[in-house]
């Protein structure tokens with residue numbers, strides 16, 4: 090288990106480095122991440138490299154048993170690059186270039202920037218290849234911007250389209266350019282679709298994919314060098330969880346493992362669903378455990394700062410990630426910097442550099458996690474429930490939400506949060522993945538549905554799977570054209586329904602919005618409110634599990650269940666306002682699939698299981714500020730206290746427990 094901090098020796102006098110390294114060692118730290126913004130310190134002028142300071146920092150850390158992840162420093166270009174090669178600065182929509190002086194300034198098609206990036210990467214790799222405590226690399230920092238609108242990017246987009254479609258006829262067909270007379274007769278005519286709310290939706294989706302690919306290519310150029318020069322080191326990148334400007338599956342492909350940056354401590358204390366959800370998405374990118382490369386350790390902010398993590402909160406945030414598959418916890422940052430835009434982004438240590446409350450809590454966490462590391466070895470999260478996480482649909486829904494307030498993440502969150510409350514783990518998977526390992530597959534807002542994916546979902550149900558689809562399912566093909574079929578298209582038989590009409594229930598404005606009454610039947614019994622959207626679902630072979638109250642909606646179902654082959658196809662044609670509806674729906678799906686949670690956590694308590702190597706570890710995390718009692722299997726070992734469980738286990742406020750299940 091690696092535990093440590095993001096460390097910036099270049100911000101502090103050399104005389105302090107020894108103290109920092111000693112304090113880290115005393116806290117049980119064994120890893121730092123270094124140098125992601127230190128290009129200017131390593132290449133003060135073009136082609137002149139200075140690594141002595143970093144050698145010295147690494148040696149100091151090494152004397153205290155601390156290893157290092159080094160970063161390619163390309164997230165911030167030195168001032169000399171901007172001055173000498175102005176075309177490396179990204180161009181904004183108005184035709185002006187970004188003013189240098191923040192970070193993430195560069196254009197990804199600039200040949201100069203790509204060469205300079207490769208050169209610093211190679212120089213670093215060759216210099217640090219044999220440094221005894223360097224174990225791996227982080228590429229850049231948080232890929233994801235900026236979008237550049239320069240002529241080089243436009244030509245590169247045209248080239249990318251030519252490689253993808255082969256002929257203009259094919260591009261014109263795929264984009265449906267017969268509409269509004271937008272047919273292209275030469276590649277050079279193709280514009281950057283700058284406005285996703287008015288330009289051709291198919292072009293907009295390809296532009297988004299192209300932008301993602303540019304980042305992937307930029308990273309790949311660095312990874313190639315790192316692998317060639319430092320084959321013994323791992324290569325990772327610090328992802329941003331639910332950030333979705335890039336196709337993270339593609340970005341993860343060239344890496345050994347995913348790392349991510351987790352900053353959940355904002356606003357009033359609440360159940361941090363999103364931090365678990367993001368962790369599960371991160372684990373899903375490579376279907377393996379991940380690192381936390383940055384994590385809240387103090388109040389954060391660039392101007393005003395947020396709240397301080399309360400006693401116990403830093404520790405439980407770390408345990409939450411480990412419970413979902415983190416094999417390393419690195420806190421941001423070691424010490425708050427006295428200078429620059431992030432002066433108020435506080436770290437483990439404040440500006441004064443003293444080892445106070447937050448430092449002590451990190452040290453306690455490190456002790457606890459090191460104590461667990463033997464038990465954690467070889468374990469990961471192995472759910473029976475999967476949610477399809479599809480970047481094409483995320484982007485296509487954003488380009489045309491259909492109904493007001495529709496986002497992919499909102500649809501996914503409604504289901505994820507109900508699973509969280511039920512104490513059931515989830516995998517996030519690609520739409521093209523093998524579905525057979527899962528007993529339940531949820532497809533929220535799966536708007537872009539290529540025929541091969543539809544066929545795999547159909548077979549999944551036929552072979553015994555339990556599938557849930559919902560509003561706007563399968564509307565588009567992979568080029569973002571509408572399927573010319575009655576919805577739900579190729580899934581009509583599996584879901585046992587037909588949707589000939591649909592409507593939006595609101596325009597985002599309360600006075601213009603309507604709701605429908607929904608009556609749940611059987612296990613779903615109760616009265617609910619349908620909002621935002623209604624697909625007028627006609628059951629064919631499906632049975633109705635929830636129906637509408639309004640006169641004109643009588644023939645239509647809000648929720649259906651269909652027996653198909655060996656499995657079950659469910660369809661929810663609206664958004665229900667009451668979270669309790671989703672709890673009942675998830676309970677129905679789990680029961681249908683024969684999945685029972687090991688514990689039913691009380692509200693605000695999270696349960697997650699890591700398993701492998703013949704061990705099953707149940708993590709319980711109290712996200713509330715009151716003690717909580719959980720009913721647990723008796724006679725099992727709680728590993729943090731080394732005590733045997735009774736029939737219940739009480740967690741202190743922000744308390745955690747790890748129960749090894751027999």
Ligand code: GAL
Pocket residue numbers: 230231350383389421431434
């Ligand atoms: C992260 C970034 C760090 C730091 C932190 C706080 O997104 O990677 O470098 O800026 O946010 O702002």
